[in-house]
Amino acid sequence: MKAFLPIVVALPLSALLLAAAPAPKYAVADIPVALREGAHAVVRADDEVVTVKSASRLVHTVHRVVTVLDNTGDDLARIGVSYDALRSLSYLRGAVYDAEGRLLHQLRASEIKDEGVGSDGSSFMTDVRVRYADLRQPQGPYTVEFEYEIVSDNTLFYPDFQPQEEEGVAVQAASLRVITPASLPLRYQERQLPAGAAVAHITAGNQEVYEWKLTNLAAVDDEEAAPPLTDRTPAVVLAPGSFQVQGHAGTAATWQGLGQWTYDLNAGRDQLPPATVAKVQALVKDLPDARARARRVYELLQGSTRYISVQLGLGGWQTFPASTVASSGYGDCKALSNYTRALLAAAGVPAYQALVGAGSGEADLRADFPSSQFNHVVLCAPLVTAGRPDTLWLECTSQTDAFGYMGSFTGNRHALLLTPEGGKLIATPRYGAAENRRVRRLDLFLDASGSATATARTLRTGQEQDLYAALLHELGPPDQKKYVVDRLKLPTFTLTRFSLVATPAGPLPGVVENLALTLPGFAPPSGKRVFINPNLLSRLPALPAQVGERQAEVWLPSATLHADTVRLHLPAGFHPETLPAPVQLSTAYGTYATQYATLPDGTIQYIRRLELKRAKLPKTAYPGYLDFRRKINSADKAQVVLVKAGS
Known part of the structure; x- marks a missing residue:
């Protein structure tokens, strides 16, 4: 009896590759037409999970998918994720798809750049690094997908959630899920949320779970005389009640508590060498007026120090000792303001450091939500002249700023004064039409x-x-x-x-x-x-x-x-x-x-x-x-x- 042989059909290579390719996803045609109107890009998904492990550790995972519709939206096909001694990056993955949702390319490890912040000389002492990935394509539309995870031992800062960070960007779907121990209740503030997007909160054993979902957010136009985008698009801002950074525990539930933690962290670091104290006292001995003594100290500061950036672990919040600045002649905003405070004390002028959210054109902090909203430190001396309050503010990082002037960088906003009794929210100088x-x-x-x-x-x-x-x-x-x-x-x-x-x-x-x-x-x-x-x-x-x-x-x-x-x-x-x-x-x-x-x-x-x-x-x-x-x-x-x- 004759044996039957198997029939082999030769398929083209293209057909074999097609059979092996993953199924298409994120096709542009699946985006509602209304979301594409006026948009340069559409966020297809922005799914974030924040897991609070303890008062000293949290994990933040992000899965973000963006369809770039035209060249104006190309920047959204790039990503930079920072990490440092207190924040480790577990992974960064990415892929890019064509208009039909077919996979074009998966990000390779060799394509991810890893660079130190300040490598251009702008920062001198930092452990911050950034991993960059670039999946831009020559022509749109196309879709990029990124995933990463951050493990943070700096729980002073919780991640914020605001998927719509640029004009001309629509959002098809986004979600935030926060899991925290019941012993560490979450503090949050909902901003500009559309109807029906409020939090869903459940208790699961000894865990509290909070979840927000956003869908079908039309692109926001770039309008004249508009507030910053952070005040215009849906957001959920998170903050700890209790936190711990490298063994230093604190509370951010009140401005007083947050200021107390910062003050205690830097207590005892304002001691100057005896020679420096003697120099200051000789410099001001002929000046009975406190403001005049402060001016002479400020002139000494500007003529003998320079600014550097220090972002080394706890050094982001804990200053160099004043004695170190006295010998080296440099420091960051914390160190220079602490040093100036010590110089003023030697001149008989009491002063306090103050945390401030600096930046020209930046909106003021949210006074109703105590949290770390600061990126700079200045000095405040509550003087009294002729029996009346005469508060003096000093920018200690500039060699050229005028004495007592805050300007557009730190003026017209609130700052957190750091006192032995804790933080006190006060206003920085106000500049109106009479001054400007x-x-x-x-x-x-x-x-x-x-x-x-x-x-x-x-x-x-x-x-x-x-x-x-x-x-x-x-x-x-x-x-x-x-x-x-x-x-x-x-x-x-x-x-x-x-x-x-x-x-x-x-x-x-x-x-x-x-x-x-x-x-x-x-x-x-x-x-x-x-x-x-x-x-x-x-x-x-x-x-x-x-x-x-x-x-x-x-x-x-x-x-x-x-x-x-x-x-x-x-x-x-x-x-x-x-x-x-x-x-x-x-x-x-x-x-x-x-x-x-x-x-x-x-x-x-x-x-x-x-x-x-x-x-x-x-x-x-x-x-x-x-x-x-x-x-x-x-x-x-x-x-x-x-x-x-x-x-």
Whole structure:
């Protein structure tokens, strides 16, 4: 009998590979159309689990999937996860898929970069490292998937949950699950959550489990005059009640307790060498006034120390001893403020360190949720002058900041004062329109052909001078000049003279800018008339009209006062035919006024005053703000009409 042989069918290699490939997932077609509208990327999943193991350890796992729709969303295809001596990274995995959800590539270990923070020289003493992965593709849409786990022995900080961290990013699904021992109850604050997204809380044995779920969050537009995104998208902020860092136990349930932990951690580290104490006492012996003694100590600090960053384990919160700074001449914000406090004590001026959330344009901390919301340390001396409180604040990391000035970096917010009795939440200096001033005098000299020259002197004080103080102290004159030239919105000009000069020491720092310009063809005659806009340097642009319904509140973060006086010097034989009518605006957003006059010598004087308020207003106020800016822009373009005698 003849045996039957098996039949072998040769399949193409592509078919064999297809059979072995995993099933597609995360296809772009599965994203609801409404979520793609106005979005550059869609978070398909952001599933996070926080497991509190003890008062000194927690584990944070993250699984995040993002579909990048266009090149604007490409940054979301990269990830950087930091770790240090107190936070270990267990794993980092990743994959990328095409538009149909087919696997294109799995992240290999060799593709993950591991770099130390501060390798560019910006930090000097740190154990922080970052693992980076980059799965960007040449063209969208595509989907990236990342997974990682952090084991943290620093329970002062719990992870926050805010899946929508950028404008133009929608969220299809996200979840947060927190598991904690019943003996360590979770503290949390829900912010901007949509209806139905409140916490689900159960007790399972001796564990408490909390869970939040978010679905179908449309992309948030980038809107003018909007609060920071952290105040606009759904978030859950977590914090411990009790915590422990390298054997140092504390509580964050109250500001008093959090401040007490920080104060105790640094207690006894303010002892100076006897020679340093003697030096300070000799330096201030002729000054009976406490503020004058503090000023001299601050000058000593600025002339003998420099700032470095220290992020070594507990060193993120525990300072170098003052004696170390005295001998080395350097330290971070904690060490330099602690050192300055010791110097002031030697000068007979009591002071306290204060924790602050620093950053220009940053929103104030949430005073109703005690937690570590800080990234900087400054010094506060509660002085009394002539029987009245005269609190002094000192930024101890800068060699150039003015004595007693906080500015946009740490002003207009709250700080946590560290006292022997614990933490006390207090306000840092407030800077309003009276302090944040820009006062300009400009003289414009027109010739008969329509060309002109101009000189301008601009005094900036308070927060208005912050940027220019940085230019003055950090850049040389050529780079200062280039910065100014690049921002002069004039059609044709030559900057013939330029300087920046700090004003003499006073209650507020100031910077004076002097300019001289040549302006060929500035106002060529048009028939028998010449049309001139005297507002050469202070025009405020109008804002684009709101597209669609406004989503955000109107947030005006700083109050300022701009005062301009322009004198227009006319060539012989010319006189004004028409001067613009005065303008007067008074609104919830600020005030604006202009006036024109012909002076006895024939010079035309233009005076402009704009005061902007610091405010947070409902989104319904935005049309009014648009109208205010439009009217200012229109008035700023007003023209003086000149005619020549006998024309």
